[in-house]
Amino acid sequence: MDASSPPDRRTIVATIRDYVEQLREEGMEGLPASASPTPRATPAASAPASIKPDAAPIPSELFSKYPGLEKTSTLxxxxxxxxxxxxxxxxPRRTNLVFGxxxxxxxxxxVxxxxxxxxxxxxxxxxxRAGQLLTDIIERGMGISRADVYICNVIKCRPPDNRNPEPDEVAACEPFLFRQIDIVRPRAIxxxxxxxxxxxxKVKIPISKLRGNWQDFRGIRFMPTFHPAYLLRTPGDKRLVWADIQEVMKYLGMPIPRRGGSAS
Known part of the structure; x- marks a missing residue:
C-alpha cells in the first residue's frame, strides 16, 4: 500500500479492536465493587502436589439448563x-467446536x-500466537509439559470477527465449563x-484490580491474570503475569526456576 493511501476499513477495524482490547485488559471497563482492591489472600498450607483437596462440588442447579449434564462423569x-x-x-459460523x-x-x-x-x-x-506464549509460560516458565495441565475456554465456539461473547452465548455455554471444572477438579485455576x-x-471488577489476588471459585483457588494476547501487545507486563504464575506455583508446591521467565 502506498504510504499516502488511507488504510482500508479492515485495517481500521482491526486497529480499533486491538486498542479496545488493550483498554479492557488495563481495567478501563467496569467499576470495582469497592474502593479498595481485593486483598491478596495468604495461601494456606498446601497439600503435596499429587493430592487434591476436597473441593466443593459445583451445585447441580448450574447444570439444570441441560438435563443429564450432571450425570456426565468424564470429559x-x-x-x-x-x-x-x-x-x-x-x-452456524464455526468451523470446529473447541472443547479443551x-x-x-x-x-x-x-481458562x-x-x-x-x-x-x-x-x-x-x-x-x-497467544497460545504459543501460553505454552512458553507453562513449559519454559513453570517447567512442566502443556499436556500436564488442562486448558479450555468459557465459550467453545469462535465469535464472528473475534468479537466479545454476548451474554446469551455465555449463558448457553458456561454450564459446560462448570462441568469441565467439576470433572477435572483442579487444585488451582x-x-x-x-x-x-x-x-x-460473576464480577465486573477490572482485571487490573483482580490480577495477582487469589479468589475462590467454589472451594478452588482461582488466580486472575492478563491474557497472553494482551502480553503480545504489552510485553512490559509479562513480569506481572510471571509474578502471578509464581504464586500459583508456590501454592501447588512447585519449584520456581532461578532464571528465566514464563513469558520472556
Whole structure:
C-alpha cells in the first residue's frame, strides 16, 4: 500500500479492536465493587502436589439448563453430551467446536475467553500466537509439559470477527465449563484476561484490580491474570503475569526456576 493511501476499513477495524482490547485488559471497563482492591489472600498450607483437596462440588442447579449434564462423569462423556452443539447463534459460523485439551486429572487449569481463528480451524484452544506464549509460560516458565495441565475456554465456539461473547452465548455455554471444572477438579485455576475472569467469578471488577489476588471459585483457588494476547501487545507486563504464575506455583508446591521467565 502506498504510504499516502488511507488504510482500508479492515485495517481500521482491526486497529480499533486491538486498542479496545488493550483498554479492557488495563481495567478501563467496569467499576470495582469497592474502593479498595481485593486483598491478596495468604495461601494456606498446601497439600503435596499429587493430592487434591476436597473441593466443593459445583451445585447441580448450574447444570439444570441441560438435563443429564450432571450425570456426565468424564470429559469424554461431557464432549459426547455437547455433541454437534447448536444451542446458541455461534454454531452456524464455526468451523470446529473447541472443547479443551490436557490432563483430565490436572492439578492446574487455565481458562480463557473463547476460540480465535487458529483455534477454530484446529479445534484446539490456545494454538495461535497467544497460545504459543501460553505454552512458553507453562513449559519454559513453570517447567512442566502443556499436556500436564488442562486448558479450555468459557465459550467453545469462535465469535464472528473475534468479537466479545454476548451474554446469551455465555449463558448457553458456561454450564459446560462448570462441568469441565467439576470433572477435572483442579487444585488451582488461572483465569486469563478480563472476560474469562469476570465470566467465571460473576464480577465486573477490572482485571487490573483482580490480577495477582487469589479468589475462590467454589472451594478452588482461582488466580486472575492478563491474557497472553494482551502480553503480545504489552510485553512490559509479562513480569506481572510471571509474578502471578509464581504464586500459583508456590501454592501447588512447585519449584520456581532461578532464571528465566514464563513469558520472556
Amino acid at each position: 469424554d462423556e461431557l464432549r459426547e453430551f455437547i455433541g454437534d452443539c447448536q444451542r446458541c447463534k455461534l454454531a 485439551v490436557g490432563n483430565p486429572n490436572a492439578q492446574l487449569m487455565f 480463557g475467553e473463547g476460540p480465535g481463528a487458529d483455534e477454530d480451524a484446529r479445534g484446539e484452544p490456545f494454538v495461535g 488461572v483465569g486469563l484476561g478480563t472476560f474469562a475472569v469476570q465470566a467465571v467469578l
